[in-house]
Amino acid sequence: xxxxxxWYDVVDDEDLMQGDxxxxxxxxxxxxxxxxxxxxxxxxxNVVIMSQSCDLVNKKIDLVLLCPVxxxxxxxxxxxxxxxxxxxxxxxxxxxxGYHLLNKCEITGFDRDYHVVDxxxxxxxxxxxxxxxxKKQGKRLRLLPPYRERLSQDFARFFMRVGLPVDxxxxxxx
Amino acid sequence: xxxxxxxxxxxxxxxxxxxxSPVSSAIEEIDRDEIFDCLLAKPxxxxxxxxxxxxxxxxxxxxxxxxxxxEMENNTSLIKELTEKAISEEVLEYxxxxxxxxxxEQIVRxxxxxxxxxxxxxxxxxxxxxx
Numbered sequence: 001x002x003x004x005x006x007w008y009d010v011v012d013d014e015d016l017m018q019g020d021x022x023x024x025x026x027x028x029x030x031x032x033x034x035x036x037x038x039x040x041x042x043x044x045x046n047v048v049i050m051s052q053s054c055d056l057v058n059k060k061i062d063l064v065l066l067c068p069v070x071x072x073x074x075x076x077x078x079x080x081x082x083x084x085x086x087x088x089x090x091x092x093x094x095x096x097x098g099y100h101l102l103n104k105c106e107i108t109g110f111d112r113d114y115h116v117v118d119x120x121x122x123x124x125x126x127x128x129x130x131x132x133x134x135k136k137q138g139k140r141l142r143l144l145p146p147y148r149e150r151l152s153q154d155f156a157r158f159f160m161r162v163g164l165p166v167d168x169x170x171x172x173x174x
Numbered sequence: 175x176x177x178x179x180x181x182x183x184x185x186x187x188x189x190x191x192x193x194x195s196p197v198s199s200a201i202e203e204i205d206r207d208e209i210f211d212c213l214l215a216k217p218x219x220x221x222x223x224x225x226x227x228x229x230x231x232x233x234x235x236x237x238x239x240x241x242x243x244x245e246m247e248n249n250t251s252l253i254k255e256l257t258e259k260a261i262s263e264e265v266l267e268y269x270x271x272x273x274x275x276x277x278x279e280q281i282v283r284x285x286x287x288x289x290x291x292x293x294x295x296x297x298x299x300x301x302x303x304x305x
Contacts, residue, residue: 024277040284043276060297070274079272087270096268120271 007103007147010110012139014131016064017053018152019143021046022134025066027123046070048117048143049130050155056127063124067155072101072114082116091116097161100154102143110141117151119158 011020029041047066055061072082072091081087081096091101100117125133134140143151 027276034286034289036286038284038286039281042280042282044278045276062295068274075272075274078274079270081268081270082272087268090268095266096270098269098271118274 005146006144008105008107008110009142009144010107010139011142014135016049016056016127016131016134017142017148018049018051018056019053019148020049020134021069021141021143022049022066022130023137023140025123025125025130025133027125045123047123048151050122050152052152059127062127064127064130066123066125068118068121068123069102069115070118071112072116075116094154098158100151102151103147105141107141109139117155119155 023046024044025047027043027045029043031038031040045066045068048069049056050065050067051061056064072088076083082091087096090096091099094100098118098120100119102115102117104114105112
């Protein structure tokens with residue numbers, strides 16, 4: 001069953017798709033005041049493409065939405081919640097808002113442990129830039145369906161959540 | 175040394191010393207085995223409920239050398255209150271934030287190539303009904 005629905009594939013085609021992983025994608029952070037010869041910070045992240053594949057292929061967008069992807073082990077070092085089995089299990093079940101767990105990858109050359117997509121931090125880069133940048137990288141990892149659609153669904157769910165100031169009171173036995 | 179009752183003791187005493195049945199039918203409807211299963215249940219989230227139930231329903235005189243006599247208290251409302259509290263406290267979604275640094279960071283000096291106002295890029299809906 002697991003082999004019928006692999007999580008990942010390795011591709012090198014020019015068409016970018018939702019779920020493609022881009023390594024060390026540069027994100028330019030401009031200063032608050034831009035003057036001649038200004039200094040800018042460049043931050044590099046491993047990211048996953050969140051923009052819809054149809055928009056990318058048909059070039060309906062100028063900017064591609066990207067979310068950073070972190071090894072779960074690294075997140076454990078930065079936050080205590082993910083150190084516990086309970087925290088990891090809640091993450092796996094999709095109960096931790098803003099984070100989405102990805103399975104291990106066992107493809108030779110692209111082996112990696114569990115990773116977490118961070119929905120709270122979103123970046124955008126020009127589509128033309130990303131196409132050229134991905135081409136230079138050569139082969140890249142791609143998240144396959146239905147795990148890709150699950151990622152997209154969780155992304156949407158994170159942004160459409162609504163907190164109610166006064167909710168309906170819970171039901172109880174009378 | 176204070177007598178520490180085990181689950182077997184509690185169950186045994188119930189069998190040998192029939193206690194006064196609680197007036198409330200709600201308690202009689204609760205299967206004793208279910209209560210004990212709850213007490214022995216592994217999930218930690220019910221730990222508070224387990225201990226509170228145990229302390230609420232079972233009272234014993236530990237100073238006596240005789241086998242302890244256990245009595246059920248009439249605590250129908252307490253079961254309901256504790257169950258509701260346990261359900262309402264169950265977390266459905268966790269709001270956790272972990273700040274991660276970038277993989278690499280560098281400072282560059284940039285020369286302005288052009289500054290212009292962005293132009294709109296309209297994507298018209300595709301026509302589903304061919305003309």
